[in-house]
Amino acid sequence: MSHRIYHPVRLPMYDWPEVRTATERLENALQDALLDALGLRPRDCVPWPEDRGLEVNWRQPGLLLSQTCGYPLTHALKGRVRPVGVPHYAAEGCEGGRYCSHLVVARDSSHRELADLRGSRAVYNGPDSQSGMNAFRYEVAKVASGAPFFSSVSESGGHLASLRAVAEGVADIASVDAVCWSLACQELPALTDRLRSIGHTASVPGLPLVSSLSFSEAEAETIAGTVKSVFEDVTLAEDRARLMICGFSPISDANYAPILEMERRAAEQGYPELA
Numbered sequence: 001m002s003h004r005i006y007h008p009v010r011l012p013m014y015d016w017p018e019v020r021t022a023t024e025r026l027e028n029a030l031q032d033a034l035l036d037a038l039g040l041r042p043r044d045c046v047p048w049p050e051d052r053g054l055e056v057n058w059r060q061p062g063l064l065l066s067q068t069c070g071y072p073l074t075h076a077l078k079g080r081v082r083p084v085g086v087p088h089y090a091a092e093g094c095e096g097g098r099y100c101s102h103l104v105v106a107r108d109s110s111h112r113e114l115a116d117l118r119g120s121r122a123v124y125n126g127p128d129s130q131s132g133m134n135a136f137r138y139e140v141a142k143v144a145s146g147a148p149f150f151s152s153v154s155e156s157g158g159h160l161a162s163l164r165a166v167a168e169g170v171a172d173i174a175s176v177d178a179v180c181w182s183l184a185c186q187e188l189p190a191l192t193d194r195l196r197s198i199g200h201t202a203s204v205p206g207l208p209l210v211s212s213l214s215f216s217e218a219e220a221e222t223i224a225g226t227v228k229s230v231f232e233d234v235t236l237a238e239d240r241a242r243l244m245i246c247g248f249s250p251i252s253d254a255n256y257a258p259i260l261e262m263e264r265r266a267a268e269q270g271y272p273e274l275a
Helices: 015-040 054-058 071-074 130-144 159-167 176-187 219-228 236-240 253-268
Strands: 082-091 102-107 121-124 152-155 173-177 195-200 209-211 247-250
Touching: 015 176, 015 219, 015 236, 071 130, 071 253, 082 176, 082 219, 082 253, 102 130, 102 159, 102 176, 121 130, 121 159, 130 159, 130 173, 130 253, 159 173, 159 176, 159 195, 173 176, 209 219, 219 247, 236 247
Parallel strands: 121 152, 121 173
Antiparallel strands: 082 209, 082 247, 102 173, 102 195
């Protein structure tokens, strides 16, 4: 093993304050199990620098295990990280290791389907999001006829911010990760009671767990097997249930080709940007 200094396991993609305790316990269990399986010592892990963004952290050779989105995996992180596997989530719109996005409008909105939203205001979490942007763009491309569809499109910075924007009437529609939508329904009912889903996007592989390319193929297999064991540990069942994790599948870069296909097909329909 050429690189001897690693950073702690970090699962940032669904790490809301409401579920921080469960997330932290799962992170700690994964880290302990991985250090043991790989023959590393606790002192081989050094804290993540506080001033670095997620994308920079994911590219570090000391990446032990983290979770990213499929869109960065196929773009900014392509060839820079190793997909380990994908958690399964017990959320509406998830099946096995796949997920989709919910198209969310205000509870009292008159809109019943995406085509009704022409000329409305859209909000999305960020330009590198599969669930909030790419899947959304792909669905809108089917009804946009190669022209701008919304009167405005704004970036919120996160799915929860997008949900709040719709609930508060700042935007009319958002495309929100199925896990985020179900977590919000579970943890923030006062917010989701003001919203409803009018449909969902096409399904793709879910958010991958990734590790450093500095690991060998054999070590990568060890990592995947260790994650699977932790995800089956009965002592963590309550925490996994709180996070809606119900399984795990190994996965590779090739599994994420549908994300690139969505992007390509939207462009072919004259809708290369969410607009």
